[in-house]
Amino acid sequence: MKELPITLDRGASLPLASQVADGIRSICARGFIRVGDRLPSTRALASSLGVSRTVTESAFEQLHAEGWITGRRGSGTYVAAVPPDVAATRDGIRARHTPGDLRAPWPGGPRTAPGAMREPGWEVSSELDLRPGSPWAAGMRPDVWRRAWRSAADLEPDRRPLREGFQGYRAAVEEHLLRHRGLAVESSAVLATAGTTAAVTELSHAVLGRGSKVAVEEPGYPRAVGAFRAAGVEVLPVPVDSKGVVVNAIPARVAAVYCTPAHQFPLGGRLPATRRSALVEWARRSGSLIIEDDYDGELRYDVAPLPLLAAIGPDVVIHLGTASKVISPTLGAGWMVARREVSAAVAAYREETGTGPSPAGQRVLTAMAELGDLGRHLRRVRRELAARRALVVSTLEVAGARVIGDRAGAHVVLLVENADAELDLVVRAADAGVQLDGLRRCFAGPSNRFGVTLGYSAPARRRDLENAIHRVVGCLVRTE
Structure with missing residues (x-):
């Protein structure tokens, strides 16, 4: 098949790539092509439609992510599943829909269109979730996910707990840190964790100790604060500005x-090189440690990331990373890089308490890395989230909103005037079917900045995100 009966409206606001993807879904739903049929190449389709190849490649990538099409090495791209053309029943109502359309809500609130299902059993949440902290889970191709789990299952069961982590995983993290974070370490220096918050808990018990004092960013990550306090560690807030933690304000x-x-x-600043050096020197002079939470450091869209603190101060820095923001919290896979005595203390704590991260997720991530799928997935995530961030920022700025945050990660901050406006926006958005987090939860003490954190990775598709952001804009207009 060299051509597809797709009509494009070049005057429409919907991007051409989205129109191409919608067109392919539509002709599949109408039975024009069926499961197993081969699609034209992106180059051939671009030629027949009179668009650039970038347009068709973007459309195919979106359809791949949703599970409707699949690629076969050396063979081409084929239809993997056919979207339904009739909406499912809810409350006795049946309605026809355009696959994936979320603009016509079900009675009583927002809905997830049946066409949003990536394939049977992979459903999109019925709510529009813009809270930060979620990965672009819908971007994980089902075949990649299943292949990694099958490969992990080929290994023999462990006979004893692996307190420091599965060796193959530690080697995979070593490679990942070198390629994507510029940190050269030996795999023996890598300690597997269940994620950054779990690592903070272990460090609190094994290294810091009950009654010790830790300085934390204000505003900062509330779960880290909770982990410190639950372990009996006293938390002392340190102010941050647009560039990150203020070093000379550390108690x-x-x-x-x-x-x-x-x-x-949550504010999205990047600690400049001069402050990084100053922070490391402060730690050396004071005999203190630096816990560097690199929770989404792989996600940068403007320039290469600055060197990690662990690269310039390995003697005083404990580096924490996680796979939860780029793959899925399902794996429960993170890592710690620290000097030998710190890692040994954590390993001893695990042995004494019988705790430690599950090796299952470690083996899955290892399989992804060995098969080359981890790097490919990360590149896809970067491209998608960069486009999503541009969409969110441009939409909000056109509406006159104040948005802050570097071109990185998976969230921005929408500022408002005061605490009442923050609470009002969160409540109005919830009434409109959109979940938001207010900045108040990021303060250990009284708030001095007000607004909401807008995560843009949780919605399955860009169209879902656009719908959610327009609802947020509507809530802003009503508060004026």
């Missing part, structure tokens, strides 16, 4: 400072 006599230098959570 004296703290055991450690916890920070997010690559993409400050």
